[in-house]
Amino acid sequence: DAMVIQNPRYQVTQFGKPVTLSCSQTLNHNVMYWYQQKSSQAPKLLFHYYDKDFNNEADTPDNFQSRRPNTSFCFLDIRSPGLGDAAMYLCATSRKRLAGGRAYEQYFGPGTRLTVT
Amino acid sequence: GNSVTQMEGPVTLSEEAFLTINCTYTATGYPSLFWYVQYPGEGLQLLLKATKADDKGSNKGFEATYRKETTSFHLEKGSVQVSDSAVYFCALNQAGTALIFGKGTTLSVSS
Numbered sequence: 001d002a003m004v005i006q007n008p009r010y011q012v013t014q015f016g017k018p019v020t021l022s023c024s025q026t027l028n029h030n031v032m033y034w035y036q037q038k039s040s041q042a043p044k045l046l047f048h049y050y051d052k053d054f055n056n057e058a059d060t061p062d063n064f065q066s067r068r069p070n071t072s073f074c075f076l077d078i079r080s081p082g083l084g085d086a087a088m089y090l091c092a093t094s095r096k097r098l099a100g101g102r103a104y105e106q107y108f109g110p111g112t113r114l115t116v117t
Numbered sequence: 118g119n120s121v122t123q124m125e126g127p128v129t130l131s132e133e134a135f136l137t138i139n140c141t142y143t144a145t146g147y148p149s150l151f152w153y154v155q156y157p158g159e160g161l162q163l164l165l166k167a168t169k170a171d172d173k174g175s176n177k178g179f180e181a182t183y184r185k186e187t188t189s190f191h192l193e194k195g196s197v198q199v200s201d202s203a204v205y206f207c208a209l210n211q212a213g214t215a216l217i218f219g220k221g222t223t224l225s226v227s228s
Contacts, residue, residue, distance in 0.1 A: 004160075006160075033215075040221075041220070041221075042206060042218035042219065042220055042221055043161070043216070043218060045214070045215040045216070048214055048215075055214070057215070090160050090161065092161075097212075102147075102149050102168040102169070103148070103149045103210035103211060103212070104149075105149075105151060105163050105166050106163075106210075106216055107163065108153075108160040108161040108162070108163075109160050110159055110160040111158075111159065111160040113158070
């Protein structure tokens with residue numbers, strides 16, 4: 001089955017120690033997204049890629065970076081995790097919206113639960 | 118700006134009860150509308166969608182109709198099961214980028 005895969009499912013890191021979360025997809029979608037979801041809250045978009053074009057949300061902290069080496073893979077790097085970065089990180093993909101067309105649905109991976117000690 | 122408002126939970130029901138979770142939206146133009154479901158410790162699963170006025174999305178016994186005149190997309194199910202216990206998010210997408218989510222509604226179904 002085509003899907004979105006995230007590894008690891010659970011990640012523990014120390015305060016200030018860089019960490020990388022990974023996402024891969026077999027849907028061959030052009031667009032990939034990273035969302036942060038804190039406990040009992042809705043997901044919040046951090047950034048997304050249209051193909052190789054990177055788009056950062058205005059309020060995403062500089063501490064968060066992303067890489068997309070090819071269509072299938074996308075990485076989230078947290079350079080110096082703080083206690084406030086503990087959250088579920090969700091990767092999602094979608095087809096690219098055509099000019100004047102409707103937005104397509106996004107497909108989510110199972111998420112990576114990040115704990116910062 | 119665009120926004121989604123959904124009823125606050127938790128919603129507690131007995132098995133086989135009727136479910137309604139209200140969702141209204143604010144948007145310029147014609148957004149696509151979605152319901153996502155999140156089981157504990159999991160990512161979001163697309164439950165159903167509608168892309169234009171009067172469209173009805175349906176899946177697994179759940180239904181929602183895109184009502185432009187009332188800017189609503191209420192989720193309904195005729196007979197809930199214990200396995201439906203989860204958090205339900207109403208969302209819209211207009212520009213093709215960020216999903217704009219409601220705050221989520223927790224549903225708890227008991228046998």
